[in-house]
Amino acid sequence: MMYARVAAATLVLLAVAACSGGDPADGEPTTAGTPSASPSPTPTLAPPTIPPEAQEHSADGAAAFVKYYVSLVNYAATSGDTTPLSSNASSNCGSCTRLADRYATIYRGGGSSENPKWAANVTSSQLIDGAFFVTVDLSTAAHRWRRTADARFTEVPAGRHADIYSVKWTGTNWTIDRLVPQEVPE
Template structure:
């Protein structure tokens, strides 16, 4: 599940060609396999700016990349935008990578963010927002049955730090909606 644990094992099914097949047949892609043309959302220019507006645009972009990683299992861009020390970020990265490696998937339940409240403290910018997630089907691995996530709303805070050239998420905090 989206807010759940890590997947245990990887399973692959291979088909064999019979002697009547003159050439190998490419396996059909399932809904759980990212298409080769799928790419992470491009970062908007505003999300590169060292300003409050740039920080807000970066958070919106981060959530777009987060949703892309959940839908495809491609965590490369999410990893680049997340600090290695961000435990929440690394948990999601591992969850998505391991789920897809095990033949699992996430469908729907994308995060949709509301208005952002920004607060700057020393070298950290905090962006807090209401995140809505609709219920969506998921499968932890090819060996597990499909389930449906609860799809609840959470208040989420992102801690951002800026290097000389880019923003990065250093912490994600989830809180219940009051």
């Protein structure tokens, strides 16, 4: 009976040692069978894809294009890649150029910007003198940014404002021709 208890205890100790990967003789666990954690890959951001409705030559198409442009602003803020933002605005749009330059400068200096999550709510899209004027109520989440890698973050509270975009059809696609900030909506 005593022999059975000793044998059982020995089997339990061997089983525990086998499960833990340790050797009961020296008490040091072995790491040979332990998989090492591999770092997860950093996701690569891709620019937003233009939706089909933003390629229609209509008031709704112009409105959809402005929403797409706002998604490009979010992408530039997060990635520092301002090429899609710049390529969808004409050289006439000084506000567009300054916006793209701002994010390019931040990232070139080693800074960063969290995604402000701009959301565009189009309130009107009207054809005036060959261009569509799209009025947008924009909202943003609280976010932060910093000019260089070692700079302190600037905190930006959630907010709202309105913009008017002048959108022109080039014959094959839309382009932002002008961006005019408006007073904060009530």
